[in-house]
Amino acid sequence: MIFKPKMAASRVRDGEPLSIVSKIWPNKFQAQCESRSEPTSTQWIKRADTERLREIFMKYASVEVKGEKYMSYSDFIRKYLGMLPEENHNEETLRLLGNVVDTTKDGKISFTEFQAFEALLSLPDAMYELAFQLFDTNGTGAVSYDEFEQVLSHTTLHQYIPFDFKTDFVNLHFGRDKRREVSYAEFTQILHDFHEEHALQAFRRFDVDHTGFITPLQFYDILTSLKSHLLTPAVKENVVAVTCRAKGSKVAGSDKAHKVSFPYFTAFISLLNNMELVKKVYLVTTGGNKKATLTKEELLHECQYYTQLTPLEVDILFQLVDVLGQQGRVSWKELDALAPLDIEKMPFSQQSIKVRGRNTEQPGLSN
Ligand SMILES: [Ca+2]
Numbered sequence: 001m002i003f004k005p006k007m008a009a010s011r012v013r014d015g016e017p018l019s020i021v022s023k024i025w026p027n028k029f030q031a032q033c034e035s036r037s038e039p040t041s042t043q044w045i046k047r048a049d050t051e052r053l054r055e056i057f058m059k060y061a062s063v064e065v066k067g068e069k070y071m072s073y074s075d076f077i078r079k080y081l082g083m084l085p086e087e088n089h090n091e092e093t094l095r096l097l098g099n100v101v102d103t104t105k106d107g108k109i110s111f112t113e114f115q116a117f118e119a120l121l122s123l124p125d126a127m128y129e130l131a132f133q134l135f136d137t138n139g140t141g142a143v144s145y146d147e148f149e150q151v152l153s154h155t156t157l158h159q160y161i162p163f164d165f166k167t168d169f170v171n172l173h174f175g176r177d178k179r180r181e182v183s184y185a186e187f188t189q190i191l192h193d194f195h196e197e198h199a200l201q202a203f204r205r206f207d208v209d210h211t212g213f214i215t216p217l218q219f220y221d222i223l224t225s226l227k228s229h230l231l232t233p234a235v236k237e238n239v240v241a242v243t244c245r246a247k248g249s250k251v252a253g254s255d256k257a258h259k260v261s262f263p264y265f266t267a268f269i270s271l272l273n274n275m276e277l278v279k280k281v282y283l284v285t286t287g288g289n290k291k292a293t294l295t296k297e298e299l300l301h302e303c304q305y306y307t308q309l310t311p312l313e314v315d316i317l318f319q320l321v322d323v324l325g326q327q328g329r330v331s332w333k334e335l336d337a338l339a340p341l342d343i344e345k346m347p348f349s350q351q352s353i354k355v356r357g358r359n360t361e362q363p364g365l366s367n
Contacts, residue, residue, distance in 0.1 A: 050115070056080075057114050070108035073098025092154060100133045128188045135187065142181035145174040152194075160225035161202045169197045199226055203265055213259035216243040223269075230272040234337040238323045243268075245319065263312060271313040275339035278317065281306060282335055290332035299330065 060080045061069040077083050077097045084094055101109050101117045120129050135143045135151050149165055152158055173190050174180050182190060199222065206218040214222075220240050223231060231239075244258050260268075271278070278299075285302045286292035296318045303309040320338055321330045 053115060053118060054111060057111050061111075063108050065108075068110070070110055071114065072108060073102070076101060076109050076114075096134065096137070096151065096154060099137055100130065103133075103139055105139050125188075128191070129184075131191060132184050132187050140181075142183055143187050144181050145170065145178035148174070148182075148190075157198070157226065161198070161205065161222070163194075163198055164201055167197070167201070169193070195226070199265075199269060202226055203262060207262075212262045214265070216240045216258065216260055219243055219260040219265060219268075222265075227269060227272070230269070230340040232338060232340055234324060235272065235320065235340075238320060242316075242319045242323055245323075264316070267310060267312040268316055270308075270310075271316050272338075272340060274308055274313065275335065276341065277306060277308060279332075279335050279339060281309070282330070282332065293326075293329035293331045295329055 057071065058069060060075045061071045062075050063070040063072050071080070073094050077094055078085065078089070083097065084090070098109070099105065101113055103113055103116065104110070120126060120133075123129055132143070133139075135147050137147050137150065152163060157163075170178070173182065173186075173193075202222045202225070203214060206214040206222070217240065220243075223239060224236070243260050243264070281299065281302050282294065283290075285294060285298060296314060299317075300311060300314050303311075303314055317338070318328065318330065321334045322328070324334050324337060326334055
């Protein structure tokens with residue numbers, strides 16, 4: 001989402017980037033894409049063999065220093081990955097992306113670095129690793145506040161709704177003097193918390209009177225600017241209608257009718273984030289029968305075992321299901337239409353399926 005939010009959003013359902021990648025690494029990110037003989041779903045995560053990889057590398061490497069071939073950032077990002085195709089592309093963007101692969105930070109990409117990048121893609125936490133390397137611009141193995149601000153300020157996310165860096169969020173993670181550096185493990189958590197904090201800031205920005213309410217259109221604005229990766233067409237088309245009709249967003253007898261309350265706002269986003277869990281709960285309850293339908297009460301009963309899913313989230317789920325034309329009953333079809341990610345096609349999912357020798361048809365999260 002950093003540089004091409006539209007591309008990122010539209011690719012989510014193609015099973016390529018997880019939301020985190022669409023935010024951080026806006027690309028198809030298959031370094032070995034050219035090495036596939038057959039594009040089967042599991043094969044693309046396999047590591048390409050060295051010889052084939054070298055062949056690909058040599059095809060793009062335009063720089064030669066003392067008899068050694070290297071890729072320039074432009075060779076790698078623009079010609080090989082096909083990102084930033086515009087002639088007048090942003091040089092800073094190119095530098096930030098090239099820098100991810102150039103671990104020696106000498107401005108060019110060696111075969112070893114190319115190979116390491118390819119290997120990184122087959123790690124189970126590849127997407128977080130990529131994000132970390134993007135933020136760790138000087139390659140010290142830790143992210144400083146300056147790096148965090150520099151990279152985030154360069155995102156379209158920040159351009160839509162500026163992130164306020166002068167907040168407790170920054171103080172808590174980097175210290176008040178901003179001198180604390182963040183390790184990889186901590187960084188993965190920060191990345192997660194950052195998106196929540198940003199949504200929170202956006203709500204406050206629109207709630208100018210501090211009433212705890214925003215309008216459905218403002219809600220729509222926030223969702224499409226900050227959470228577009230969570231919005232399937234079914235959600236996007238119906239979000240305003242749903243929030244206008246929702247009981248949870250009205251205060252009876254007051255002028256707050258048809259407004260979005262803060263709890264509704266957070267529950268809505270949380271539900272979209274949790275859709276894979278909802279699918280799991282559905283499958284457990286129906287014994288794996290995707291044709292079965294469940295009422296709100298049935299689903300709610302099962303959801304008690306999962307603390308992540310609140311009754312308000314289940315309410316919102318059924319409000320969405322209702323506008324999809326299923327009065328009061330939910331089946332796999334509706335869940336699928338609302339779920340932002342096809343988790344079974346995700347690289348980490350494929351990887352763990354492979355490791356455990358499981359069939360890719362099996363539903364559910366692999367972690
Ligand atoms: Ca290098």
